[in-house]
Amino acid sequence: MGTYQVLLADDEVALRFLISETLEDEGYQLTEVEAGDEALEQLKLHTYDLIILDYMMPGLTGIEVCDWIRREGGSNATKPVLLLTAKTSMKDKERAAEVGITEYIMKPFSPTLLVQIVNKYLPKID
Amino acid sequence: MISTKKSLATFVTVWIVSSVLVIAIITLIASLYISNEHKRNNKQMSEQLQYLVEVQSLSNSLNKLVSDFRGYLAFGRQEFLDATMKEKLSFDNELGEYSRKQTPDDYKDLLLRDNMYTQENMYSVEAIERLWAQYSQLIEQAIVLKQKDEQDEANQLSKEETTPVINEIFRQFNMITERQNDNVDQIMNENRLFNRLLYYLLFGFSAGLALLGFFLVMFMKRSLIAPINKLEQHVQLISQGDYIVIPSSGRLDEIGQLEIGINEMSRLLKLRLEAIEMSRVEVTEQRDELEAQNEEIMAQQEEQESTLLIIRQREYLIRQIIESIYEGLLLCDHNGHIILANDRISSMLELDIREGIQVDELLIHIDQGSDSSNLMFLINDIRANLPSLQVSNHIQFNYKSKNGENLYFDLYMKTITKLQDNHNGYLFVFRDRTEEEKVNEMKNEFVSVVSHELRTPLSSILGFVEILLQREVAPDKQKKYLETVFKEAKRLSNLIVDFLDIQRMEAGKQQYHLSPLSLIELMQELADRYNSSSTHRIHLEWMDDPNQFIVSGDYDRLFQAFDNLLSNAVKYSPGNNRIDVIMNSDGNLIRVHIKDYGLGIPESSRNKLFTKFYRVDNSDRRKIGGTGLGLVIVKEIIGEHNGDINYESVLSEGSIFTVTLNRVVNGSDAK
Numbered sequence: 001m002g003t004y005q006v007l008l009a010d011d012e013v014a015l016r017f018l019i020s021e022t023l024e025d026e027g028y029q030l031t032e033v034e035a036g037d038e039a040l041e042q043l044k045l046h047t048y049d050l051i052i053l054d055y056m057m058p059g060l061t062g063i064e065v066c067d068w069i070r071r072e073g074g075s076n077a078t079k080p081v082l083l084l085t086a087k088t089s090m091k092d093k094e095r096a097a098e099v100g101i102t103e104y105i106m107k108p109f110s111p112t113l114l115v116q117i118v119n120k121y122l123p124k125i126d
Numbered sequence: 127m128i129s130t131k132k133s134l135a136t137f138v139t140v141w142i143v144s145s146v147l148v149i150a151i152i153t154l155i156a157s158l159y160i161s162n163e164h165k166r167n168n169k170q171m172s173e174q175l176q177y178l179v180e181v182q183s184l185s186n187s188l189n190k191l192v193s194d195f196r197g198y199l200a201f202g203r204q205e206f207l208d209a210t211m212k213e214k215l216s217f218d219n220e221l222g223e224y225s226r227k228q229t230p231d232d233y234k235d236l237l238l239r240d241n242m243y244t245q246e247n248m249y250s251v252e253a254i255e256r257l258w259a260q261y262s263q264l265i266e267q268a269i270v271l272k273q274k275d276e277q278d279e280a281n282q283l284s285k286e287e288t289t290p291v292i293n294e295i296f297r298q299f300n301m302i303t304e305r306q307n308d309n310v311d312q313i314m315n316e317n318r319l320f321n322r323l324l325y326y327l328l329f330g331f332s333a334g335l336a337l338l339g340f341f342l343v344m345f346m347k348r349s350l351i352a353p354i355n356k357l358e359q360h361v362q363l364i365s366q367g368d369y370i371v372i373p374s375s376g377r378l379d380e381i382g383q384l385e386i387g388i389n390e391m392s393r394l395l396k397l398r399l400e401a402i403e404m405s406r407v408e409v410t411e412q413r414d415e416l417e418a419q420n421e422e423i424m425a426q427q428e429e430q431e432s433t434l435l436i437i438r439q440r441e442y443l444i445r446q447i448i449e450s451i452y453e454g455l456l457l458c459d460h461n462g463h464i465i466l467a468n469d470r471i472s473s474m475l476e477l478d479i480r481e482g483i484q485v486d487e488l489l490i491h492i493d494q495g496s497d498s499s500n501l502m503f504l505i506n507d508i509r510a511n512l513p514s515l516q517v518s519n520h521i522q523f524n525y526k527s528k529n530g531e532n533l534y535f536d537l538y539m540k541t542i543t544k545l546q547d548n549h550n551g552y553l554f555v556f557r558d559r560t561e562e563e564k565v566n567e568m569k570n571e572f573v574s575v576v577s578h579e580l581r582t583p584l585s586s587i588l589g590f591v592e593i594l595l596q597r598e599v600a601p602d603k604q605k606k607y608l609e610t611v612f613k614e615a616k617r618l619s620n621l622i623v624d625f626l627d628i629q630r631m632e633a634g635k636q637q638y639h640l641s642p643l644s645l646i647e648l649m650q651e652l653a654d655r656y657n658s659s660s661t662h663r664i665h666l667e668w669m670d671d672p673n674q675f676i677v678s679g680d681y682d683r684l685f686q687a688f689d690n691l692l693s694n695a696v697k698y699s700p701g702n703n704r705i706d707v708i709m710n711s712d713g714n715l716i717r718v719h720i721k722d723y724g725l726g727i728p729e730s731s732r733n734k735l736f737t738k739f740y741r742v743d744n745s746d747r748r749k750i751g752g753t754g755l756g757l758v759i760v761k762e763i764i765g766e767h768n769g770d771i772n773y774e775s776v777l778s779e780g781s782i783f784t785v786t787l788n789r790v791v792n793g794s795d796a797k
């Protein structure tokens with residue numbers, strides 16, 4: 001039993017810093033990428049336990065990445081995918097649901113909340 | 127009154143006929159008498175001539191007898207004797223006949239032959255008969271003597287007895303002949319007389335006729351021709367329009383009738399003419415009236431025509447308007463039949479919409495292309511409540527076009543009361559608001575981008591502060607967190623400032639206070655600030671006279687613009703800390719070149735570089751951060767100064783941004 005592997009894709013330095021600090025503190029192992037295509041590369045190479053995607057990224061958006069994951073993600077296909085976004089409209093939420101986003105997290109978000117959600121899908125094994 | 131009317135014709139005819147008859151009768155009688163006499167004469171003459179011939183014949187016979195007798199006497203031949211006897215017999219007969227003719231049978235004949243010659247001839251004939259008797263005897267005696275051969279006695283007898291008798295007979299014969307000749311002459315004279323009479327008669331007849339003719343002519347002239355001439359003159363006058371009255375001559379005959387007739391005619395003509403004149407006047411008046419009416423009618427017609435023209439023009443105008451507007455127009459009657467549809471509505475909805483189609487069916491068609499539910503409500507409402515539907519509202523719906531594009535429409539509906547024959551009509555106006563929707567979408571997009579841009583730094587700030595508040599963090603980590611917070615807060619602040627600047631600029635509310643300023647001073651101040659605090663060194667240089675670099679500008683705004691450019695130059699050259707600012711003047715223009723030796727800008731970004739929130743799509747650059755609004759602001763400010771901004775760049779080598787501004791000469795704007 002190792003640590004959970006989490007893939008984080010976000011183009012914002014500060015956010016990546018925040019999330020990595022938060023989750024690594026919880027004991028998760030984080031892999032950070034800055035863009036959607038990079039995320040894809042990583043997903044093709046490794047299997048993760050959880051994937052956190054920013055919506056707006058250069059190249060592929062979080063939605064598009066999730067869509068890929070669910071269809072061609074292979075081992076990652078069924079893994080929980082969290083979407084971080086500032087988009088608030090119903091349409092975006094519907095779209096997210098369509099592509100199989102597991103959780104839709106609005107920015108700004110509380111790190112505590114994030115931890116709770118991640119724990120939900122990656123239960124701590126004592 | 128035919129009985130009292132005398133007829134000239136009758137009169138003339140009677141006269142002519144009677145005259146001619148009289149003359150003819152006279153002539154006839156005369157000529158009959160003359161002819162009679164003539165005939166009588168002729169008869170007489172032929173009688174006398176006959177007698178003459180008979181006498182001649184007698185005479186000849188006697189001559190022959192005598193000759194034969196003498197011959198016998200002389201020669202004693204038998205044939206002379208035979209001949210003599212024969213001739214004596216025949217002469218005897220002849221004479222007897224002749225005598226008988228000369229003797230009148232009755233008194234009638236006596237009367238007829240009542241002329242002296244006839245009587246004398248009778249005596250002669252008697253004498254001749256006596257003498258013949260004598261001679262016959264003597265001849266017979268002679269012959270006997272001769273037969274007895276007493277020649278000498280015979281001869282003597284002949285000479286003494288017979289010859290004188292014969293001579294006497296011949297003398298008588300001559301006398302008769304003479305008398306006959308005289309008779310004949312007389313008769314002939316009478317004939318000639320009668321002929322002459324006949325000529326005279328003919329002449330007289332001709333003369334009489336001529337005279338009659340002359341009188342007739344005179345009479346005609348007086349009675350007929352003169353009055354007719356006069357009448358003719360009058361008729362001439364009448365025909366020339368002078369309807370005179372002919373003075374009546376009082377005659378009761380044809381001329382009189384003619385006068386009356388002509389007068390009557392003249393009178394009637396005059397009346398007719400007057401009547402015609404009156405009716406002509408009437409007709410003229412009527413015609414004038416009609417003309418006036420006609421003019422009125424024509425004027426009305428013209429008015430109508432011009433009204434019609436105006437109406438047509440109006441209709442045309444309205445039609446043009448209906449067909450030119452951007453909205454689709456539909457008008458339907460109280461039964462829902464479409465009575466007017468412009469072309470736009472058909473092209474707008476990509477359907478063939480024409481008059482006669484039911485409006486609710488059309489709406490169902492539209493509904494099929496839409497996922498809005500309010501069309502159905504409208505359709506049901508129409509179906510339930512037409513023709514008395516009262517409506518004045520507005521719905522919105524979307525609609526899928528044939529090429530898959532999503533269109534958005536406004537539909538305005540209004541009841542028009544008393545559109546046709548007291549029934550309602552319904553007006554439908556379709557407005558294509560796809561553009562607006564797109565703009566809205568863009569705005570929403572923009573808002574969402576802005577909101578994203580705002581929320582993102584905020585996320586970090588709040589996140590880190592929450593962590594710091596919630597738990598114990600190691601001091602070095604604390605510092606890092608706080609640095610991040612600070613950086614992000616600054617970024618957020620810049621973003622807000624820039625964003626508000628742009629909003630203000632775009633709303634046209636940014637005020638520029640222009641005054642002459644020295645670009646060199648401005649750039650110097652900027653350079654000093656950067657040089658004192660940032661990681662990079664700004665190297666400022668200018669060519670030409672520093673006084674050349676006066677521009678008319680808003681100091682603060684230009685400062686902001688160049689600050690943004692320098693900030694970009696600094697940000698995007700992480701590997702090199704040199705920035706060159708080169709200024710030169712070129713005629714009326716000043717050029718400021720900001721040169722960095724950094725990452726450069728890919729050519730694919732050229733179109734979008736000066737658009738909102740655009741940051742070059744590259745992970746290297748995304749790291750660098752920034753609002754994506756800086757260049758937008760620079761462009762706006764430079765634009766307001768009537769300047770220009772452009773750049774050159776080579777990837778991995780750096781970029782040169784060039785700002786061109788107008789120089790101010792001697793304090794006035796040399797634009």
